[in-house]
Amino acid sequence: MTRLEGKTAIITGGGTGIGLGAARRFVEEGAFVYLFGRRADALERAVAELGPNARAVAGSVRSDEDLDRLYAAVRDERGTLDILFANAGTGNLAPLGALTHDDYDATFGSNVEGLIFTVQKGLPLMRAGGSIILTGSTTGEMGGSNFSLYSASKAAVRNLARSWALDLKGTGIRVNVLSPGPTRTELAGEVVGFEALEALGLGTPLGRVGEPAEIGAVAAFLASSDSSFMTGGEVFVDGGLAQN
Known part of the structure; x- marks a missing residue:
């Protein structure tokens, strides 16, 4: 398939x-x-x-200077931007009573503040037909034990998409949330452990952990004109975890 032929995309958190x-x-x-x-x-x-x-452009979504370098590189080489997949994020396990300011700053700084300015700084390069994809999570819908900061940050992402869909009215730019469930990634293994991740996958209706390629396939759908009548929405790619 060549649904994205000729389009320019940015993916934050794109190395793994x-x-x-x-x-x-x-x-x-x-x-x-x-x-x-x-x-x-x-x-x-x-x-x-x-x-x-x-x-590749190395940098942090929490740095205005790094984001400016990213968008300057895109502007200088490609001129415009069609797809922005704001995927960078982080999280850690900590129960209520053990949360710290550093935990909050790291989680909300990357997942909310960094995401906001990633999108805002990219808008001048985007044109009608553009697609913004925000990475959410099943935890933004369900909550999660020992995972309250991460879960709350992803609930914020969901509301940002709803609000931005209204802000972008008339521009022809769409914004949607892609919310994975348990997925076999390096970050998931570091945060919850691969054994716990596999157990979580077994608890889904499909009975397994998802693969990055499966999430990527849905990201491509949201990036393409196949999703042209979708904005402000959320697509769960979670093996059914948050759906019952």
Whole structure:
């Protein structure tokens, strides 16, 4: 398929996991992709795999200067931006009573503040027909034991999409949330542990953990004109976890 032929995409948190899974699919479907993330080594490996239609810019979504460098690179080489997948995020397990200011700053700084300014700074490059995709989570719908900060940050992401759909009325730019369930990524393994992740997958109606490629396939749908009548919405790719 070449649904994304000629389109320019940015994927934050693009060096590994869901971001890389989406990048593979975007490139397969014809897009030119910029990967943005903090780990230069992971970005370099990803670009080497993806080939000539991929670029890497190292930086943090919490840094205005880094985001400005990203968008300057896109503007100078491509001129405009069609797809913005705001996927960068973080989280850690901590129960109520053990939360710290550092926990809050790290989680909301990346998942909410960083996401807000990633999108806001990208808007001047976007044109009618553009698609903004925000990474949510099943926890934003369900909550999660020892996971309140992360869950609350993803609930905030869901409301941002609803509000931004109204703010973007008349521009032809769409914004939607892609909410994965348990997915086999490096970050998920670090946060909850791979054994716990597999157990969570067994609790879904499909009885397994998802793969980054499966999330990437739905990201490609939201990025393409196949989802042209969707904005302000949320798509769960969770094996049914949050649906019963």
